[in-house]
Amino acid sequence: MKSRPSILQMLPKIDRKTYAPFLERLKIIYSAMDKKYQEAADYYNFHCTGCDDNCCFTRFYHHTLLEYFYIREGYHTLVNEKKVEVKHKALEICRKTREADEKGVPVRLMCPLNVNNLCLIYTYRPMICRLHGIPHVLQRPGQGVLYAEGCEVFTEQCQGKERFEFDRTPFYIEMAELEKELKQAVGMTQKIKMTVAQMLATF
Numbered sequence: 352m353k354s355r356p357s358i359l360q361m362l363p364k365i366d367r368k369t370y371a372p373f374l375e376r377l378k379i380i381y382s383a384m385d386k387k388y389q390e391a392a393d394y395y396n397f398h399c400t401g402c403d404d405n406c407c408f409t410r411f412y413h414h415t416l417l418e419y420f421y422i423r424e425g426y427h428t429l430v431n432e433k434k435v436e437v438k439h440k441a442l443e444i445c446r447k448t449r450e451a452d453e454k455g456v457p458v459r460l461m462c463p464l465n466v467n468n469l470c471l472i473y474t475y476r477p478m479i480c481r482l483h484g485i486p487h488v489l490q491r492p493g494q495g496v497l498y499a500e501g502c503e504v505f506t507e508q509c510q511g512k513e514r515f516e517f518d519r520t521p522f523y524i525e526m527a528e529l530e531k532e533l534k535q536a537v538g539m540t541q542k543i544k545m546t547v548a549q550m551l552a553t554f
């Protein structure tokens with residue numbers, strides 16, 4: 352029996368013409384997300400100017416092919432020298448993370464795209480980087496409603512203010528539907544779970 356190709360074998364073979372229209376639709380979802388986030392930030396008068404506990408240190412996993420391709424678009428806007436630098440950092444981070452995991456020790460490494468507290472591909476950053484920091488609500492099918500708190504800086508800056516209803520659910524639903532369509536279009540059934548560093552290492 353023929354074994355199913357791995358995600359890493361499939362990704363380079365997917366033609367840009369197939370996924371480009373999906374990225375246009377992703378931009379619309381991101382734009383609505385950014386608008387809602389800004390509304391909430393304005394309500395709280397919350398300003399993220401970077402902090403010691405930078406969320407770019409967090410090992411976030413991303414689960415969509417959409418985000419993989421959009422981050423790749425962002426990566427290709429960088430000049431060659433920067434691309435080489437970022438890819439080198441990404442490979443190092445993957446190696447250090449693997450080694451730490453094997454030893455069972457915690458590891459805290461900055462995302463390879465963060466330079467001097469700025470994201471090199473800010474316009475192309477994935478969903479969680481757009482939404483992190485502000486308290487939100489998530490309606491999970493069959494599991495009830497999750498009320499999540501904001502980040503530490505948010506709590507310091509904005510505690511005591513009445514909660515703004517920031518519901519992530521419609522964005523998660525739209526992303527999931529678009530992702531499903533994209534996966535059907537490219538014939539992929541495998542699940543994705545990758546950090547930004549792991550993605551960059553494949554570019």
Ligand code: SF4
Pocket residue numbers: 406407408462463464465466469470471472473476477480547
């Ligand atoms: S993609 Fe950009 S915003 Fe997201 S963790 Fe990396 S540097 Fe930070």
